[in-house]
Amino acid sequence: MEIYNDILTAISLEITNSNDYREDGAGGAKPTRVQLKSNLAYDKFARYLTELENKNMIKHYPLSITERGNDFLKDYQRIADFVLEMGIRYMDSSEEDMKK
């Protein structure tokens, strides 16, 4: 989830700061710059982009954030606080992982 937040934040910053910025975000962000900003190796970055697209949080071509992705960015801190407070990690973590 943290990585989703990092990538979406990077896309958002990249679109806003882009020279050919358009208010509707239609210009899209440059994937290589987003990858650098989110500090991920290319294969990992590509995999997470696919996940984000599967969850309808980004559009790949051009690279931009959907309404659902924006909602996630807005809610991220509350969700992270909830996860921390409940003492849970990710839902596919094993019980052993959760005890750590």
Place this chain on the structure above:
Amino acid sequence: MVPDSTEDNKVNYYPMKFIDQMERNKHMVLLYDSTEYAYWIISRYFLNGLENSESCILVTADKPEIIEEQLAKEGINVNLYKKKHSLRVYQIEKSDDNKHDALATLKQIREDATKGMKPPYRFVGRTITETETKVGMELGLVLEKTGHEHFDEFDCSQMCYYDISKIESSMRQKWISGLLKNHHYVIYASKPDKAVAFETALLEDEEAL
């Protein structure tokens, strides 16, 4: 913890927008540490359904009059909607002894609770009443898992609610993770700065699959 129940505070309560925009036929879990906040959510969820000609049923082991009073306090015209057969507080037995055949139990409750009502249905409630012991929590997880696996067959929206301040503490992590795995949405009804609602799929770690 008693919330400030002014209308403004309710309207601006963080999960309300999520409740208003949620899709139909979703299985959600409401975790709460304050009954008052829980009723804000339940009442809004019911009001949205009632205004949309859906039938709303709250399944509980408590006395219906107590629940009806709470719903009325939150602005639902209980008597009117009861007369129209679009609102019902359905009482189930307190004992969980006869609930081991999970699917049969869920189907029976649904059938009995909706008699004389018209679909689409909006449920609030939980089948297992005992969440303060390990045995009760484990049985609850089995029922939730079965319910979620067969959720499409029930053709309804369902909000399961749990008071997390009362749960048996050694099973807390496993139990909450289990609940999240077996619902589409989670709503956390707590103080305004902590309350949140989101799709549980966001917590799935796809890379680990």
